[in-house]
Amino acid sequence: MSAKNVLSHxxxxxxxxxxxxxRSKMRVIMLILMPLFMMAMVGFIFPSNNTTIxxxxxxxxxxxxxxxxxxxxxxxxxxxxxxxxLIEQINLVNNQTGMMKLSGARDFDEIKTRIQNGELSAGxxxxxxxxxxxxxxxxxxxxxxxxxSNPQLSATMQIVLSKTIEAIGTQVAMYKLxxxxxxxxxxxxxxxxxxxxxxxxxxxxxxxxxxxxxPGIIAMTLMMSVMTGxxxxxxxxxxxxxxxxxxxxxxxRISIILGKVLAQTIRGLVQAVIIFLLAVxxxxxxxxxxxxxxxxxxxxxxxxxxxxxxxxxxxxDREETAAMVMMxxxxxxxxxxxxxxPIQQMPEFMQMVAKFLPLTYATTALRxxxxxxxxxxxxxxxxAILIGFxxxxxxxxxxxxxxxxxx
Amino acid sequence: MNAIEVRxxxxxxxxxxxxxxxxxxxxxxxxxxxxxxxxxxxxxxxxMLCTLTRPSEGTAKVAGYDIIKEDARxxxxxxxxxxxxxxYNDLTAWENLRLYGKLYNLPEDKLExxxxxxxxxxxxxxxxxxxxxxxxxxxxQKINVIRAMIHEPEILFLDEPTLGxxxxxxxxxxxxxxRINIEQGTTMILTTHIMVEADMLCNRVGIIDRGKxxxxxxxxxxxxxxxxxxxxxxxxxxxxxxxxxxxxxxxxDFVVSVLQEDATHVKVRAKGEDSFDRLLDLIRKxxxxxxxxxxxxxxxxxxxxxxxxxxxxxxxxxASPRRRPPWGNENERGRR
Ligand SMILES: Nc1ncnc2c1ncn2[C@@H]1O[C@H](COP(=O)(O)OP(=O)(O)OP(=O)(O)O)[C@@H](O)[C@H]1O
Ligand SMILES: [Mg+2]
Numbered sequence: 075m076s077a078k079n080v081l082s083h084x085x086x087x088x089x090x091x092x093x094x095x096x097r098s099k100m101r102v103i104m105l106i107l108m109p110l111f112m113m114a115m116v117g118f119i120f121p122s123n124n125t126t127i128x129x130x131x132x133x134x135x136x137x138x139x140x141x142x143x144x145x146x147x148x149x150x151x152x153x154x155x156x157x158x159x160l161i162e163q164i165n166l167v168n169n170q171t172g173m174m175k176l177s178g179a180r181d182f183d184e185i186k187t188r189i190q191n192g193e194l195s196a197g198x199x200x201x202x203x204x205x206x207x208x209x210x211x212x213x214x215x216x217x218x219x220x221x222x223s224n225p226q227l228s229a230t231m232q233i234v235l236s237k238t239i240e241a242i243g244t245q246v247a248m249y250k251l252x253x254x255x256x257x258x259x260x261x262x263x264x265x266x267x268x269x270x271x272x273x274x275x276x277x278x279x280x281x282x283x284x285x286x287x288x289p290g291i292i293a294m295t296l297m298m299s300v301m302t303g304x305x306x307x308x309x310x311x312x313x314x315x316x317x318x319x320x321x322x323x324x325x326x327r328i329s330i331i332l333g334k335v336l337a338q339t340i341r342g343l344v345q346a347v348i349i350f351l352l353a354v355x356x357x358x359x360x361x362x363x364x365x366x367x368x369x370x371x372x373x374x375x376x377x378x379x380x381x382x383x384x385x386x387x388x389x390x391d392r393e394e395t396a397a398m399v400m401m402x403x404x405x406x407x408x409x410x411x412x413x414x415x416p417i418q419q420m421p422e423f424m425q426m427v428a429k430f431l432p433l434t435y436a437t438t439a440l441r442x443x444x445x446x447x448x449x450x451x452x453x454x455x456x457x458a459i460l461i462g463f464x465x466x467x468x469x470x471x472x473x474x475x476x477x478x479x480x481x
Numbered sequence: 482m483n484a485i486e487v488r489x490x491x492x493x494x495x496x497x498x499x500x501x502x503x504x505x506x507x508x509x510x511x512x513x514x515x516x517x518x519x520x521x522x523x524x525x526x527x528x529m530l531c532t533l534t535r536p537s538e539g540t541a542k543v544a545g546y547d548i549i550k551e552d553a554r555x556x557x558x559x560x561x562x563x564x565x566x567x568x569y570n571d572l573t574a575w576e577n578l579r580l581y582g583k584l585y586n587l588p589e590d591k592l593e594x595x596x597x598x599x600x601x602x603x604x605x606x607x608x609x610x611x612x613x614x615x616x617x618x619x620x621x622q623k624i625n626v627i628r629a630m631i632h633e634p635e636i637l638f639l640d641e642p643t644l645g646x647x648x649x650x651x652x653x654x655x656x657x658x659x660r661i662n663i664e665q666g667t668t669m670i671l672t673t674h675i676m677v678e679a680d681m682l683c684n685r686v687g688i689i690d691r692g693k694x695x696x697x698x699x700x701x702x703x704x705x706x707x708x709x710x711x712x713x714x715x716x717x718x719x720x721x722x723x724x725x726x727x728x729x730x731x732x733x734d735f736v737v738s739v740l741q742e743d744a745t746h747v748k749v750r751a752k753g754e755d756s757f758d759r760l761l762d763l764i765r766k767x768x769x770x771x772x773x774x775x776x777x778x779x780x781x782x783x784x785x786x787x788x789x790x791x792x793x794x795x796x797x798x799x800a801s802p803r804r805r806p807p808w809g810n811e812n813e814r815g816r817r
Pocket of ligand 1: 494
């Protein structure tokens with residue numbers, strides 16, 4: 075049986091699958107809706123980061139009692155209140171950024187209750203001895219209270235508030251240096267902060283969560299269409315009896331797999347394109363990478379999962395069994411391969427597991443290329459692993475499949 | 482020259498032997514029937530011959546090729562009408578036929594001619610571009626049969642081809658099988674659990690029970706197995722037939738079987754030289770009025786009972802431990 079025949083037979087099987095598919099309206103609609111749902115859901119579940127923090131309700135509890143400084147020269151007390159200045163400064167900074175909506179609070183307990191009631195995102199507490207400490211030449215400390223039930227917001231608010239207060243502190247220090255030691259205002263900053271850090275992305279533009287998640291979702295959709303689509307397509311035909319027609323025909327078993335894989339790949343690609351377009355036009359994701367490399371990666375992703383799909387098909391003689399095995403395999407992959415959150419954030423043993431999942435490499439590579447504009451050499455490790463994984467699984471699964479088909 | 486030579490063919494599913502060391506030959510050009518009750522192993526035998534299932538033991542030559550060693554060659558020469566329809570409901574008749582034509586490497590022009598010829602053969606030209614899903618069960622089965630013939634196979638396997646069809650479609654399909662055999666000279670091997678069908682269609686019949694071939698001959702020779710013995714089959718019409726009488730009939734030892742056909746008719750098989758006289762005596766003694774007595778020609782059913790001591794009954798269907806998806810599916814023809 076020549077290679078030309080194998081290809082021709084696969085083509086006709088693929089053609090049949092696609093025609094069948096296109097005549098089922100429900101399935102066509104799902105094909106388009108699935109990526110849309112996925113992107114929208116992801117957008118709701120995982121809020122975006124601090125670039126979009128706006129008008130967060132924050133309360134300030136000022137417990138500071140001030141400090142009366144005795145001036146021996148004229149035997150008088152000067153009443154000092156550093157906290158008032160701090161609050162004014164906070165207001166001033168916030169007027170520019172608009173990140174917070176400030177209000178007052180009596181004490182920690184009030185802040186606590188209001189956070190629990192969901193009225194506040196965070197609170198600032200200026201302690202009783204704030205002025206005193208400063209006057210005594212020590213540091214004035216400020217407490218920041220955050221909502222621990224929302225770790226993401228909590229972390230963000232911590233950063234926002236610390237930065238605000240730090241900025242005010244810097245201003246104060248600069249002023250002191252200037253007045254006390256007569257250092258020119260232009261140079262004061264170099265005494266306080268001799269080193270300056272600037273953030274610069276390796277590609278232009280701001281990053282957002284969709285930017286992070288879109289490549290992962292593309293990889294995941296491809297994985298699902300091969301891993302669920304393939305076993306489903308074959309075990310369905312086996313249950314219905316039409317698979318016998320193909321097994322009876324004088325065609326190579328490879329043609330059946332190839333035809334089915336081809337049909338699934340085309341469906342996966344259509345979905346990938348839909349996600350791609352949604353990401354760019356609806357969710358403002360900017361793509362930096364080489365499109366040819368992206369396509370290559372997509373095909374490699376399919377390649378790396380085909381063997382797994384075939385293996386599942388061979389082991390599960392019924393559609394139900396196939397569906398169950400697939401689900402058990404797919405869910406861990408979905409959540410442990412860094413599709414939705416970075417692998418680095420996962421516990422160590424999960425990171426170990428992730429190293430053995432091909433989806434990890436597909437996601438990483440797609441992300442590097444699409445978001446960071448990486449070239450082939452930057453993803454060569456991922457490419458090699460995907461090819462290796464796919465080849466080994468195919469080498470195992472094709473003979474198993476052939477055996478399973480003749481029972 | 483034989484089209485099929487089966488030698489020692491055996492299939493075990495775990496410890497259960499579905500087909501048990503079967504031997505038979507099918508001659509070129511004949512219609513060969515495998516007759517047996519549900520679960521007898523008919524389908525399993527067919528699937529092994531079609532290279533869809535690997536035998537546990539033994540082998541067979543189909544169209545001159547070994548089903549294990551030369552399975553690819555076997556496939557080129559055979560067609561299968563399976564228990565389930567091998568067709569895609571969302572494709573049209575033409576698309577279905579074309580798909581299989583392509584899988585059998587038919588060149589484009591030849592394929593189109595073949596499709597038209599086959600559609601004409603079953604008088605379904607009008608339905609060429611209609612989706613198969615909209616067809617009646619009988620129409621689907623016709624397309625299913627010509628689909629199996631798209632590559633002009635030497636041998637056509639038909640696994641219960643009339644299962645689930647209405648009486649008219651059943652007649653049409655039987656007619657079609659006969660026409661294919663006569664006009665195209667195709668060798669046919671068909672399975673059935675319907676005695677009449679085997680009797681009507683087949684040149685020779687193998688009776689299979691519990692995985693074993695228990696008899697194999699022409700239908701008329703098979704019937705001689707019964708008529709040659711001292712067993713009689715009679716139909717009585719008794720206007721005052723009572724259950725008590727039926728019970729008494731069943732209880733005597735020379736009566737093999739009693740089958741009540743309606744309120745007044747009963748079919749009785751009895752054994753022994755003087756069984757006829759003894760039957761008449763018995764009925765009279767029970768105050769039965771005999772209106773008509775008919776001596777029935779033996780049927781293949783009688784042969785089966787004679788050979789196995791059991792009847793082939795439709796209701797064994799339900800008892801058959803067959804594996805089937807719980808939700809059923811459209812391709813499965815309904816079972817009566
Ligand atoms: N894949 C399988 N696994 C286990 N047992 C099976 C399998 N296929 C068939 N059997 C069993 O083998 C026996 C023979 O089945 P087969 O389908 O050949 O019977 P059949 O004569 O075609 O009956 P029917 O009239 O119901 O079609 C049955 O008892 C069936 O349950
Ligand atoms: Mg059967």
